[in-house]
Structure formats: structure tokens, C-alpha cells
Amino acid sequence: MYDGETRALALAAVVAGESLNSISKRLGVSRATLRDWRDRPGAANLPTDCPRCSNGHLPHGPYAHLLGLYLGDGCLSNLKKAVYSLRIACDDSYPRLIDEAAEAIAAVHPTRPVHRVQAAGYTSVVSYWKHWPCLFPQHGAGPKHLRRIELADWQVDIVAMCPELFLRGLFNADGCRVANWTTQMVGGVLKRYEYPRYMFSNESADIMGLCQWALDLLAVPWRMPRRNALSVARQAGVARLDEFIGPKS
Structure with a gap:
């Protein structure tokens, strides 16, 4: 192509x-x-065209989802002839999330196959394209938490339109929905109460900031129990995230 x-x-x-x-x-x-x-000069827009440096179309929802996955568990690798591989590492415990990652990649770049490469305990969902760096300008040498991660203006606009899908990608990559518990004295008896909460963990302060910003867009309350961990535990916040994230399995 x-x-x-x-x-x-x-x-x-x-x-x-x-x-x-x-x-x-x-x-x-x-x-x-x-x-x-x-x-056939009228067929000017090819499905392989880059949405950033050519005439290609970029579907905002799938891209916002894929951007969240990339920031959490993704990377780009430079191969031969200026071709890049996009890899999203997915835990084998959650086959539905592997399917979702493959669907997001296919929606963003629909004319090339999406591959699944098995490794020990996880599956890499892989796609090859010269223009992946155009769509992920955050690409660079070294781990993400050791370098600056900022969204381009056009990425900010897309996430602002689709914060739910962006957060779904982030939480599916580096988050979870867990059962938390606490104790309380009731009538002189110590009782245990369980309640759900969402946790998001990432060593990059920049990526954590993007997660906080997207939650703020949806008015979902959050707190930071540790510098690299974010918690959503209030009932209304959990209910809001349940609308578009939910348990992984």
C-alpha cells in the first residue's frame, strides 16, 4: 500500500x-x-493515508481508547524502511480486553492486519505502519516515566470529546476495579463493610495527571493514596466509571 x-x-x-x-x-x-x-482521480483519500500528514480519517472514539492503552501498556518500535510497530501488551487473564485492543487498532488503521503475539503470561497486540509516530508523538527513547509526556493540542481536543473512552484505555491498561473494605462500630459491635473502588497506578506523573484531568472532565472525584496510585471510591464516582469501564473480567 x-x-x-x-x-x-x-x-x-x-x-x-x-x-x-x-x-x-x-x-x-x-x-x-x-x-x-x-x-480514477476522484478517489483521492486512501484508507492508508495518515490522518495527521495526509488525508486519512481518524475516528475519535477508537483513537481516544487506543491512546489510553498506549500510554499505559503500549510502545512503538522502529523497524526497517521507517516502518514502526505499535505493541499493546495485554494480560492473558483478560481475553476480552485483548479483543478490545485489537478492535481499537483496527478501527484507527483499518487496512492492515492486527497481529497477536503470544508471550509468557501476556499477548502483544501488534500493528505495523509508517505513520504510528504521527498519531503518537509521545514516542521516544526510554520508559515513559523517565521522560516528559504531553498531549498535542489535537490530542487534547479528542480526549476532551471522548474522555470516557480515554479513561477506559487507561484503566484497562493500568487500573482495576476492586472490592475494598472497612470496619465500623455499630451498637457496640464491630462490623465489616465492603465497597467497590477503582484504582489506577502509573509511575509517570504526567500520565497520572492526564488521568486526573480526564476524571475532572467528568466530575468524577478522586484522591491520591500514594504518589503513583489514584483511587475513585465515592459511590457516585464508582457508579459513573461503571457506566463505561467496569470489571475487567
Whole structure:
């Protein structure tokens, strides 16, 4: 498959009168593809085009979900010929979440297969594309908690539109819904009470800040029992998160 920039260069060369054979040799595009582009000039937007540097479409909901997964358990790796692999590491204990990660990737980049690579105790959901760094400018050398993590303005806009899906990705990657308990004296008798709460853990203060911001957008109260752990325990907050996150299994 070819990106939008290559297509544009080829069509410009056709208009300028360059032969298909010459364009094919120069750009590495087959003559059959060049003839198709020449004869169907109205098909300008390819599904493989990058949403950031070309004419591709970026579905906001799936991207917000995938961004949360990437910040939690994802990474990009530079391979040969400027191709990058996007990998989301998913615990094998939660096959539904593995399916969700694969669905999110497929929705963002629908024209290429999504692979599942088995490892010890987890499955890497993998996709290959030259333009993954365009969609995840947070990519860089070293662990995320040792470098600055900031959202670009266009990412901020998407998360502000879809905070629920962004939080679903974060909590599915680095969070959980657990049963907490406390004791209270009632009529002279010590009674134990259980209640659900959500926990989110991440060593990156920047990613933690993004989680706090998204919760604030939804007016979900939270607190920090530790510097790297966030808790949502109030009944109304838990009920709100139950609407779009819920237990992992």
C-alpha cells in the first residue's frame, strides 16, 4: 500500500507528462497502480493515508481508547524502511480486553492486519505502519516515566470529546476495579463493610495527571493514596466509571 504523499507525487508527475514507466521506476509504484490513480482521480483519500500528514480519517472514539492503552501498556518500535510497530501488551487473564485492543487498532488503521503475539503470561497486540509516530508523538527513547509526556493540542481536543473512552484505555491498561473494605462500630459491635473502588497506578506523573484531568472532565472525584496510585471510591464516582469501564473480567 502507498501513502497519500506518494500518490500526490505520482499524480503530479502524470499531469506534468512524465511516462508511467519513468514514474514507476522513480517512486517504486507499479504501473498498474499508477494507471488506476490516473484513471480514477476522484478517489483521492486512501484508507492508508495518515490522518495527521495526509488525508486519512481518524475516528475519535477508537483513537481516544487506543491512546489510553498506549500510554499505559503500549510502545512503538522502529523497524526497517521507517516502518514502526505499535505493541499493546495485554494480560492473558483478560481475553476480552485483548479483543478490545485489537478492535481499537483496527478501527484507527483499518487496512492492515492486527497481529497477536503470544508471550509468557501476556499477548502483544501488534500493528505495523509508517505513520504510528504521527498519531503518537509521545514516542521516544526510554520508559515513559523517565521522560516528559504531553498531549498535542489535537490530542487534547479528542480526549476532551471522548474522555470516557480515554479513561477506559487507561484503566484497562493500568487500573482495576476492586472490592475494598472497612470496619465500623455499630451498637457496640464491630462490623465489616465492603465497597467497590477503582484504582489506577502509573509511575509517570504526567500520565497520572492526564488521568486526573480526564476524571475532572467528568466530575468524577478522586484522591491520591500514594504518589503513583489514584483511587475513585465515592459511590457516585464508582457508579459513573461503571457506566463505561467496569470489571475487567
